[in-house]
Amino acid sequence: MSPETLAVVAGRPPRGPGSELNTPVSLTSTYVGGGSMDGGGLGYGRFGNPTWEALETALGALEGGSARAFASGMAAVSAALHLVPADATVLVPHGAYNGTHSVLDLLVEQGRARVERVDVTDAAGVRAALAAVAGPALLWLESPTNPLLEVADLAALSAAGHERGALVVVDNTFATPLVQRPLDLGADVVVHSVTKFLSGHSDVVLGAVVTRSEELLARLVRHRTLHGAIPGPMEAFLALRGLRTLPLRLERSQRSAAELALRLRGHRAVARVRHPSLPDDPGHELARRQMSGFGALVSIEVAGGAAAADAVVDAVRLWVPATSLGGVESLIERRRRHAGEPVVVPEELLRLSVGVEDVEDLWADLSQALDAAAPLA
Incomplete structure (x- = not known):
């Protein structure tokens, strides 16, 4: 199905006579466990929620991967940046979103990362910067960038990052998956501020990450769970309603x-x-x-x-x-x-x-x- 159709139909409950058309808001912090308490089901409200999962299913279908919702776009950005080990180098657009720069500045202050700011419109320059990095690296991309609206060659830069062994993350907030799908162009992880176009009504603070890697997804979910960066059910419901249009x-x-x-x-x-x-x-x-x-x-x-x-x-x-x-x-x-x-x-x-x-x-x-x-x- 086309992305326009997926935005309408993905993440719906199973269809049947008398079934609900929309996933309802699940307002619970606690789930009943089995007699053995063997971990079956969701277990606890910080681990999962049916309303989150409906939004995640829809966004994952649009981006072509597995999505997980976060409490805010900054929570999603932070989780993705924490995928790199200590003392890694992060290459980031010189004109990227200032919140991303602020998180990176904090990681530098803590001695957890080094940062190189690059011109993402200069693929040769980014390739040279990657070649000069000693140790693990993460290539962070935006396209179009915020707010200079520079366009980066996502396929070429993703390939260059992978040649160097770097993880490639793309903030796709500006374009949305209806305009471009970075995972198809080689990115490892996509980040969204769901607050913006996806929800679309200036009434939600929410974020998301999307990936095709089970290993990266597990690490991102672990970060969300342990840091408590979970979305609210009502916010997830509103975001999914906004996504439909x-x-x-x-x-x-x-x-x-x-x-x-x-x-x-x-x-x-x-x-x-x-x-x-x-x-x-x-x-x-x-x-x-x-x-x-x-x-x-x-x-x-x-x-x-x-x-x-x-x-x-x-x-x-x-x-x-x-x-x-x-x-x-x-x-x-x-x-x-x-x-x-x-x-x-x-x-x-x-x-x-x-x-x-x-x-x-x-x-x-x-x-x-x-x-x-x-x-x-």
């Missing part, structure tokens, strides 16, 4: 994002537009080959610097100034307002998460905000 939401958001990217290029207050749909975007040709769409995130650099960018955020009325992404509502944010944002991100960069509103309304609000900021340029 992902194909519709993403189709609309991607179409609007591409249209807005084209219009933004012509505005006098915009110095640069970043979106892989643009023919002259550095990642355009690779994105065409690797992805089935160009994503619903657009980043722009406002002429006039940080002050002008902040003025745009202050002037919008329909767009919501907020730090998340992937919901039905359109969000806007100047990323360098966060102290932990990588310095390669320009001060004047605004990240736009395009929702499902009418594109003309989105453009009218954004263009008037840019007009107001133009005198500062």
Whole structure:
């Protein structure tokens, strides 16, 4: 079945007369054991839950692996980063999500890891960085990256990582499995912030990992169990409900994002537009080959610097100034307002998460905000 169909049908209860169409919310911390208490069944609420498992089944089907849900995207990121042994080297995009950089900084402080920041658009440079690593390594990839929207050649970089014996992890939050499937391109583990596009309604904090390796899956589950990074049943239920409409939401958001990217290029207050749909975007040709769409995130650099960018955020009325992404509502944010944002991100960069509103309304609000900021340029 197509991914669009799987998003609707995967993770349903067995069908029969009078059966429930949706897996219900299972609110229990305790399960009844057998007379011998031999470990049969789920055992305890930290080990499993039927509502988690429905979401995991659906997401695993979409990504082409076995999925496990976590309490947050950061919990999933942390679990994946802890797959490497002590004193390993982690190669990470220089402009990756700042939460990932923060976890890595902590591991460095604790003496558990070394970190090399690389340009993932330069496959030869990444290959050289891998060759220079002494000892075990993990190659962490994002594509498109957050928030620079750089496109990495996942197949080539996964192959390069495996030649060096490195574990390859891809954060697929921006693309979602409807746009690209990193496991098919050679990755060992996929990470998601389910909070974002997968749940899609800005009402859930949740994460997930997906892999085809039974050994890696067992290690990730052990980390989840021992660290207590388990999802809530209600959050899992809401995320699965949101997943059912992902194909519709993403189709609309991607179409609007591409249209807005084209219009933004012509505005006098915009110095640069970043979106892989643009023919002259550095990642355009690779994105065409690797992805089935160009994503619903657009980043722009406002002429006039940080002050002008902040003025745009202050002037919008329909767009919501907020730090998340992937919901039905359109969000806007100047990323360098966060102290932990990588310095390669320009001060004047605004990240736009395009929702499902009418594109003309989105453009009218954004263009008037840019007009107001133009005198500062």
